[in-house]
Amino acid sequence: MIRDITIGQYYPADSILHRLDPRVKLAGTIIYIISLFMFHNYYGYILAVIFLFSMIQISKVPMKFIVKGLKAIIPLLLFAVIFNLFLTPGTLVFQLGFIKITEEGIKTTVFMGIRLVFLILGSSLMTFTTTPNHLTDGLERLMGPLRKIKVPVHEISMMMSIALRFIPILMEETDKIMKAQMARGADFESGGLIKRARSLIPLLVPLFVSAFRRANDLAMAMEARCYRGGEGRTKMKPLKYRTRDMLAYLVLIIYVAAIFLLNSYIA
Amino acid sequence: MGMIKAHNLVFEYIRRDEEGNVESINRAIDNVNIDVTKGDFVAILGANGSGKSTMAKHINAILTPTEGTVWVNGMDTKNEEKLWEIRQTAGMVFQNPDNQIIATVVEEDVGFGAENLGVPTEEIWTRVEESLKAAGMLEYRHHSPNKLSGGQKQRVAIAGIMAMKPECIVLDEPTAMLDPIGRKEVLQTIKELNKKEKVTVLLITHYMEEVIHADKVIVMDQGKVVMQGTPREIFSKVDELKQYCLAVPQVTELAYELSKKGFAIPKGILTVKELVEAINSIA
Amino acid sequence: MSSIIVDQLNYVYSPGTAYEKHALKDINLVINDGEYIGLIGHTGSGKSTLIQHLNGLIKATAGTIYYNGEDIYDKNYNMKGLRSKVGLVFQYPEHQLFETTVYKDVSFGPKNLGLEQLEIDLRTYEAVKMVGLGDDILDASPFELSGGQKRRVAIAGVLAMKPEVLILDEPTAGLDPKGRDEILEQIAKLHRDSKITIILVSHSMEDVAKYADRLIVMNKGGIVYNGMPHEVFVHYKELEKIGLAAPQVTYVMNELNNMGFSVNPSVTTVEEATEEVVRALSQTYTSRRKIKND
Structure with missing residues (x-):
């Protein structure tokens, strides 16, 4: 799957x-x-x-x-x-x-x-x-000149690497919520287009709620580790x-x- | 002055409606005074909603007091100029192991905080290596965090804080989402950091078993500090603990039941060994 | 008479890839009507995979399951019917809440079963009552409840399907001791009053020792022990090797037994242990007095 x-x-x-x-x-x-x-x-x-x-x-x-x-x-x-x-x-x-x-x-x-x-x-x-981090680092450097025209290069690459980190987690979560709703008789597979689209609500609402909760937690964890944007940051690699x-x-x-x-x- | 000091701390969650009028006020922390000595291992115990997590967020200046003051190593958390210094001094580990790991490779995540502090590259590498070693996670440095167990993820998070060279670590229910093995691993790591690296530890939890090795235990209920003392002193008051929705370990309860039946078992038994010896001595 | 028979069940994750994993190996198991079973094993032992087989969410690679004598992998088998009869409450079930009111969320299951409105209403009210919540909560948004309440609402959502078997995957994870006791008492009550078969997946040996009639211990995808709590916890040394343990009092009893006290070493709860120690201590008192008198 x-x-x-x-x-x-x-x-x-x-x-x-x-x-x-x-x-x-x-x-x-x-x-x-x-x-x-x-x-x-x-x-x-x-x-x-x-x-x-x-x-x-x-x-x-x-x-x-x-x-x-x-x-x-x-x-x-x-x-x-x-x-x-x-x-x-x-x-x-x-x-x-x-x-x-x-x-x-x-x-x-x-x-x-x-x-x-x-x-x-x-x-x-x-x-x-x-590695995704390496990839975003590479992109950040290649896009570096764009910073001169006020493109938030560091922020874009940070967002990309966080997205890459959370994709597998959210996929697993999707799988879990889907099963939990199937255990309550939800049907994601049959019916016409409209019925199928509607059947996604019990999946999408919890998924969004969870994504926001995670985003909130992560923002707090990043701040607690003194993250304040790209300025003054050094690189490990x-x-x-x-x-x-x-x-x-x-x-x-x-x-x-x-x-x-x-x-x-x-x- | 201690490492962490709260004086008459009050914190209110204020809910407002669309026009900005106050809808409800929820006093999460109600006039709390605590003092954590440098190098100590202090545990804050409390049921859900007792205000213990709100307390933790004050130490890292994620929240600032509605009334009263919190000092971290002498710095007032309301002083915005000191914000980053406060966060570097008092590192924080959160409950959900998945939601606090930023990077896709263990060692890069451990380096994240140090990068933010502007530590030179070479030094980041030494710090990352040292912290991973201290957390017992060195062999996993090239792994993806997604493939680790919950306990291992929490140890990575702890290593990430250690790489920032804090004086104090605040752990907000770090074991709540872990299985018994993970819980043991994390607790062992915390204890070692306290002993070997001399880091002041403030552990927030509702698992009583986790606090028996603490130097001091603070019990919170409905936003107030209701008990303070050594684990033995706290655990000798089984009935009072139950009143705050906390449960003591089986051995403590067994000892308590026996003493209620008139046997001369000392109060505040913490381990299997202590109880067995106590029973043997009165036989 | 409902029962589950698991026959030579095997499950392999992502066969033929780098992530291939034999998650269940030759599982044989009988679960009788009205039992309260504690399923234990550390993370990755296969217990979550096993319970998802029991209501047909995962299909076995080999072997089969009989529910009430019918092979659930039969072509004409009503899988949706099975899912309503074998209710499964996942870990952190509150994360699956999605409706605007508690009523709508709890009635999601019965609605999917295509029941009449009256029956849906009835089941919803009943389920909410069964988890110990009041009627006044039905119009509230599930997202505004406390953590413990959310979890009860989620459990009610499964109960509204009127299951004959209720499987709960660590229903107390993340709750404080009071919340934990309340949920476990509520489950015990369901088992007692509504005669629902319960399968409780738990990490807490103290909890399963207190509530379950029978324990099933899993390790590396297989069943290692299957028996009454005191029979299983006799093997506490072996349990430790697979990352588990016995309840604390079992250790106390064993130590005392080794020191020559005549206590039953297979005791698992504080009540039993208190009795045992009191008995043993009064025995030693009387025997010593005897020696003195002689």
Whole structure:
């Protein structure tokens, strides 16, 4: 059930990828995602696959674990695929009533499918290898310049890390409240849309009440530990680039160069 | 002057309607005077609604008195300039272990308070390591708090306070949500901090078993301090304790029943060993 | 005659993943009509998982449960009916309150059963009375009550389903001694007056010793002891090894017994212990007097 969703989770392991500076990983993921949308031919994807799978190898995160994360997005994937398959105009390949499948449609669908799958795999590899705190630290630093235009960078990243800390707790709580209401005969599974939406009230009200109570408690606990915003705060784990991070940037540059070569010579 | 001192402390929760008119006043603390000596282990006992948690929140300046004064190490909690110093001096651990852990990795959470105080990075690391060791949680430093037991989470919270180098720790029902093993672990940790690190401890609880090792016990009822003394003195008054909705441990009750039947058992028995010896000596 | 038979029950969490855990192993158990059972075990021993099986919230990986002779995993079995007959009060049940008034919240269960309005009203009034609350509370918002009252309202919400079996997962957690005694007395009264079968999950050995007819001790997903309180607490040394203990007076009695006093070491409550010690002490008095006289 809910516990099976692995997207966004951290997978503790001891690998170079885990030890890299989060800024490198963030930059790498962004570049990787952009690259997925730049390829016009299958060779490009071979490169992307090689890149991704070598990263997964290095990360020591079991393949099984990563693939499992994909399961959760199958409905989304199918939706995107079907949409493209049926609605792209072009040379007709197959027709049944009003359903038309075109050559272009098939091509776009395949590309779309590959892009989505690799996009998910790539970004989940980042979350698997980076602790949420590290990730928000990285974001805070990358967004640092925005502070000049009065963007509350520290606050945003603090909110993100607290959200990440409480997601599993609230999920567990959802599970518990759901069961408690089912024990009182509540039915979350049958009926039409409106009935189902209404049946969520006994779940959502207690969940919100609990979330507010937790927020209140947490705010008090943070104040009691002298939290007063980002000013004057030091860091236990300040971000510092090391040699391995420079090497990682080099690998990224090579990857980008390879994409350009592919796109301009093998067209 | 003691570590914590409350003089004629009164606190009222005032409820107002939409126009700001006073709807009801609930006097949660009613003219309380306490004095906690530096280095002591003091327990505040009381039923739910006795005002003990409201009392705790005054020491950390989360609440400030309606009347009277609270001093923490000589600092008046109403003095806003001293707010952060007061909070650093008197650290606070709360009841719900889940709702006071901020970070997703144990050691990062322990470092949180020290980060807020602006402690230099290298020193944070030493402090985190020392506090985790003192709380017996060093081997879990890289773990996610979600995978820990309740007792372990509370020890992480205690370590987080220790890393701020406080003189005093206030624990507001830290064991109320734990199972017996967790309760034992947390209590053991608190006792050790008091003995080894010389931290003044103020433990708020309604579990009588937890206060038998305290230097001093304060019993609160309906916002007032109704009893004060050593655990033995307090536990010898079984009937009075019951009146404040508190229950004594089975051994204390057994000893009390026997003495009521005319056997010469001393009052205020605290442990199995004491009772067995007492029975043996009169046989 | 209602009864629960648990037959070779097994449950595995998230099979085939990194989090796989064998939470229940070959559980065999019979619970008879009208019993008061204390279920003990430390956190993670499998007791919460077991009770959720009893009213069908979790489906076993292997094995089955018979309720009143019917296999609850049968295709045509009425699971919703089972949930009303086997009421389950979760830990901190007040966290599931959601309605604007106590009346609406307590009547949530009977409403889900599709009962007539009159019956719903009746059950709601009755349930609120059964937990020792007055009628005047029915119009109050559950969120404005005290902690102890909230918990009673939540328990009433389950009682309004008219269960034949009531399972309570640590109903006294977080309450002070007075609140704890009140809830436990209320449950004992339900057991006595309404003949409801009770399964009480608790960490307090003193409490289960005082109220339960039979104790079931769980460890690592299996049942280790199953018997009357004094039979179980004889094994206090083994209980300690699995993170549990016997009531304090059991230790006193054992120590005294070792020192040569003729007291029954399997005593678990203060009343029994007082009697035992008084008897033993007067025996020694008389025997000593005898020695003197001889």
